[in-house]
Amino acid sequence: MKLHLLGVNGPFPESRGATSGYLLQTEQELLQFDLGSGVLARLTALAPPESLSALFLSHWHFDHISDLPVLMYRLEAMGETLRVFAPVDESSVLRRAVASASCFQLNDIVPGQEVSVGGSTVLVCEARHPVPAVGYRVKAGSRVFGYTGDTNSLPELADRYRGCHLLLADGLFPEENWSGQKPHLSAALAADLAREAGAEHLVLTHLNPLYSPRLLLREAQSRHPHVTLAAAGTVLEV
Numbered sequence: 001m002k003l004h005l006l007g008v009n010g011p012f013p014e015s016r017g018a019t020s021g022y023l024l025q026t027e028q029e030l031l032q033f034d035l036g037s038g039v040l041a042r043l044t045a046l047a048p049p050e051s052l053s054a055l056f057l058s059h060w061h062f063d064h065i066s067d068l069p070v071l072m073y074r075l076e077a078m079g080e081t082l083r084v085f086a087p088v089d090e091s092s093v094l095r096r097a098v099a100s101a102s103c104f105q106l107n108d109i110v111p112g113q114e115v116s117v118g119g120s121t122v123l124v125c126e127a128r129h130p131v132p133a134v135g136y137r138v139k140a141g142s143r144v145f146g147y148t149g150d151t152n153s154l155p156e157l158a159d160r161y162r163g164c165h166l167l168l169a170d171g172l173f174p175e176e177n178w179s180g181q182k183p184h185l186s187a188a189l190a191a192d193l194a195r196e197a198g199a200e201h202l203v204l205t206h207l208n209p210l211y212s213p214r215l216l217l218r219e220a221q222s223r224h225p226h227v228t229l230a231a232a233g234t235v236l237e238v
């Protein structure tokens with residue numbers, strides 16, 4: 001599998017950046033995870049968006065979905081439809097728009113559910129965030145990829161992401177800015193999660209332009225031997 005990092009910032013982009021959006025390329029499928037601000041143009045540079053096998057949303061916060069209404073215009077122009085998997089959030093205006101658009105086939109999902117897309121199995125994982133949110137664990141052949149979405153710590157996460165070859169994790173906060181009430185993990189806690197889950201490679205994402213990426217990397221590297229900072233435009237082997 002290949003993971004294309006299209007947008008790695010949140011909740012707003014850095015200069016020339018984009019918020020959350022990741023394209024997972026398996027042997028048979030193109031699975032898109034989140035479609036934040038600036039992601040659609042980068043996706044289009046790699047593949048026609050209507051060629052996606054499915055779009056998986058972690059939750060309905062704007063930094064993860066804001067390119068969806070624009071994707072709707074493209075799909076309508078092409079006469080194409082796209083399967084979208086997302087948790088239910090009745091408070092989301094955009095969810096109502098997506099649910100009523102004929103170009104989107106919206107599927108409600110809950111943690112613990114498994115979705116098959118071609119040869120890939122996608123497990124929906126829990127997340128702890130101010131709105132309904134999930135993460136995903138994808139198995140394709142013998143390789144396993146995990147994406148936490150936005151989350152603070154939860155005891156079951158290490159089991160959910162067990163054995164990931166690459167874990168893409170929310171590591172937004174430096175240690176001194178994190179608390180149990182915040183909506184995100186710290187980089188150090190993302191590293192603890194990766195270690196407890198036995199994940200080979202941790203990639204820190206949801207990078208907030210207000211925090212030093214070098215500090216996040218240093219704090220995570222003190223807890224896990226193989227940590228990379230997500231960088232938009234790069235491709236990683238899973």
Ligand SMILES: [Zn+2]
Pocket residue numbers: 010011020061063064150206
């Ligand atoms: Zn976010």
Ligand SMILES: [Zn+2]
Pocket residue numbers: 059061129150
């Ligand atoms: Zn969020």
